[in-house]
Amino acid sequence: MSAGADPIVRLAGVAKRFGARTILDGLDLAVPRGTNYVIMGPSGTGKSVTLKIMSGLLAPDAGSVEIDGVRIEGGSRRALRQARERLGFVFQGAALINWMSARDNVALPLRERGVPEGEIRATVDRRLAEVGLADIGDKFPSELSGGMRKRVGFARAVVLEPSLVLYDEPTTGLDPVTTRIVDELVIGARDRHGATGVVVSHDVGSALRVADRIGVLDGGRIAIELTPDEFLRSTHPVVRSFLADQPAPRETRPPERSAP
Amino acid sequence: MSARRPSPLTSVADGLEHAGRTFLLLVLALAHAALPRRPLRALGRLVEQLHVQLVKSLLVVSVVGAFMGMILALQSGEALRRYGAEGQLPSIVAASMAREMGPFVTAIILAATVGAAIAAELGTMRVSEEIDALELMNIDPVPFLVTPRIVALGIAAVLLTVLVDVVGVVGGALVAHAHFGISVPEFLTASRDALSEPRMLGVLSKDLYSGLVKALVFGLMVGGLACSAGLRAEGGALGVGRAVRSSVVASVVLTLVVGYVITWVFWVVLA
Ligand SMILES: Nc1ncnc2c1ncn2[C@@H]1O[C@H](COP(=O)(O)OP(=O)(O)OP(=O)(O)O)[C@@H](O)[C@H]1O
Ligand SMILES: [Mg+2]
Numbered sequence: 001m002s003a004g005a006d007p008i009v010r011l012a013g014v015a016k017r018f019g020a021r022t023i024l025d026g027l028d029l030a031v032p033r034g035t036n037y038v039i040m041g042p043s044g045t046g047k048s049v050t051l052k053i054m055s056g057l058l059a060p061d062a063g064s065v066e067i068d069g070v071r072i073e074g075g076s077r078r079a080l081r082q083a084r085e086r087l088g089f090v091f092q093g094a095a096l097i098n099w100m101s102a103r104d105n106v107a108l109p110l111r112e113r114g115v116p117e118g119e120i121r122a123t124v125d126r127r128l129a130e131v132g133l134a135d136i137g138d139k140f141p142s143e144l145s146g147g148m149r150k151r152v153g154f155a156r157a158v159v160l161e162p163s164l165v166l167y168d169e170p171t172t173g174l175d176p177v178t179t180r181i182v183d184e185l186v187i188g189a190r191d192r193h194g195a196t197g198v199v200v201s202h203d204v205g206s207a208l209r210v211a212d213r214i215g216v217l218d219g220g221r222i223a224i225e226l227t228p229d230e231f232l233r234s235t236h237p238v239v240r241s242f243l244a245d246q247p248a249p250r251e252t253r254p255p256e257r258s259a260p
Numbered sequence: 261m262s263a264r265r266p267s268p269l270t271s272v273a274d275g276l277e278h279a280g281r282t283f284l285l286l287v288l289a290l291a292h293a294a295l296p297r298r299p300l301r302a303l304g305r306l307v308e309q310l311h312v313q314l315v316k317s318l319l320v321v322s323v324v325g326a327f328m329g330m331i332l333a334l335q336s337g338e339a340l341r342r343y344g345a346e347g348q349l350p351s352i353v354a355a356s357m358a359r360e361m362g363p364f365v366t367a368i369i370l371a372a373t374v375g376a377a378i379a380a381e382l383g384t385m386r387v388s389e390e391i392d393a394l395e396l397m398n399i400d401p402v403p404f405l406v407t408p409r410i411v412a413l414g415i416a417a418v419l420l421t422v423l424v425d426v427v428g429v430v431g432g433a434l435v436a437h438a439h440f441g442i443s444v445p446e447f448l449t450a451s452r453d454a455l456s457e458p459r460m461l462g463v464l465s466k467d468l469y470s471g472l473v474k475a476l477v478f479g480l481m482v483g484g485l486a487c488s489a490g491l492r493a494e495g496g497a498l499g500v501g502r503a504v505r506s507s508v509v510a511s512v513v514l515t516l517v518v519g520y521v522i523t524w525v526f527w528v529v530l531a
Contacts, residue, residue, distance in 0.1 A: 055396055057392050057395065081398055084395075084397075084398050085398065089392075089393065089396045091389050091393060092389075093388055093389060095389040095393040097394075098385070098390065108397060108399070109397045112397065112398070
């Protein structure tokens with residue numbers, strides 16, 4: 001694996017079964033600090049399960065999970081708390097607390113840490129403005145569109161400036177314009193805040209824009225790991241099947257970016 | 261999710277496991293209530309929940325309570341008249357309301373209104389990953405969601421039981437006046453006297469104690485069952501529906517069973 005010397009996420013030999021079905025089977029994965037790693041793979045291959053294992057929402061049946069130097073797979077609550085302090089999670093369905101306004105949702109992590117109200121207000125306003133939603137703070141999740149909810153979910157995930165952000169299909173189901181906006185947020189989290197990102201995505205265009213590296217999940221492990229350029233040229237069957245859905249993959253290529 | 265019917269043994273095991281988890285959740289929630297990390301914030305959440313719960317149940321509890329007292333008066337009055345013992349009517353209505361019907365009616369209504377709403381609310385939060393989101397923010401769902409709901413239900417159950425007792429006795433008084441020629445003030449005075457009789461611990465009568473203890477236990481139990489069912493929901497909207505049903509069914513059944521046990525303790529063990 002060509003991961004840098006200091007991966008912030010390191011999964012080794014991770015296995016997960018549900019009943020008789022093996023979902024993950026010896027998954028190895030290392031994500032270098034300050035990069036965006038995109039996990040692609042057919043539906044139902046265990047991408048969400050992988051993110052849940054990284055965040056300790058699911059315990060692996062075997063293998064080790066290390067987040068920023070903390071081993072979390074053993075189920076120690078202290079280790080989990082410590083790892084989660086530095087972790088943001090953008091849920092597929094946003095998972096905003098439905099009886100709280102957008103503003104209160106973004107404020108929640110700050111409030112629970114006892115940050116003074118004045119400071120909370122300023123931070124939340126800034127975060128909402130960052131995702132282009134400065135004026136919807138008082139609306140409730142049910143009054144927002146799916147794309148708006150995702151952006152509020154993003155604002156909440158990064159409000160404590162985590163060093164690692166996990167994104168579960170951040171652009172699935174969004175229109176092309178909103179997809180671009182969310183992609184820019186994912187890129188901005190890395191470039192402006194120095195956060196590492198692990199992005200689960202179905203969307204080739206979006207993946208090529210945000211990724212430093214792309215890992216293809218197949219058969220319970222990362223079958224192949226590629227840069228966006230290599231991805232476009234790959235002959236791997238799963239990669240080809242993703243590219244086959246793309247009308248003109250060359251046009252969606254991102255501007256060249258030097259890998260760290 | 262498999263459509264296979266679970267064997268009866270599995271269902272029993274599941275039921276016991278659910279009961280155990282619910283009990284643990286209840287203990288954990290009450291421990292957080294006793295030693296809140298942020299007392300002011302915890303109090304705010306509690307008051308908010310109490311307000312919501314009372315608003316949801318006040319009207320229906322009053323109506324049902326009044327009719328309960330009226331039915332009791334009519335039924336018992338007819339029976340007593342045969343022996344010329346209508347004079348006993350106030351104390352029978354008052355004691356029945358205070359000991360059994362008040363807490364029972366309150367618990368059943370709370371299970372169907374507030375308990376169902378809590379199971380649906382927490383179930384929705386579970387299946388839409390909101391509970392996961394809280395955990396990832398290092399926010400423990402127990403003090404954040406469960407404790408205020410359970411404690412509020414305990415308090416609400418006691419307050420509403422007192423209300424049901426009062427409207428029940430008043431309802432009984434109206435029926436007694438209309439059918440059995442007992443004046444309303446006479447009925448109320450006789451009820452009050454009946455409810456102040458064998459004192460326990462010097463403050464309240466045994467009738468009231470047993471009823472209020474029941475109310476408190478029922479309230480906490482309904483809250484625990486609702487929260488536990490909601491938090492364990494899985495499988496989308498259908499799963500939320502299942503959580504609501506299981507919470508209401510378990511609450512109603514356990515209200516009767518636990519009610520029997522408490523009655524037995526007060527009137528047989530402590531006789
Ligand atoms: N809690 C669970 N219990 C049982 N099975 C589960 C659970 N979570 C996931 N699975 C199963 O594991 C498999 C992988 O699920 P996962 O959600 O990770 O897929 P995915 O790769 O994210 O797919 P998609 O692209 O559709 O979101 C699925 O077949 C799913 O049914
Ligand atoms: Mg998924």
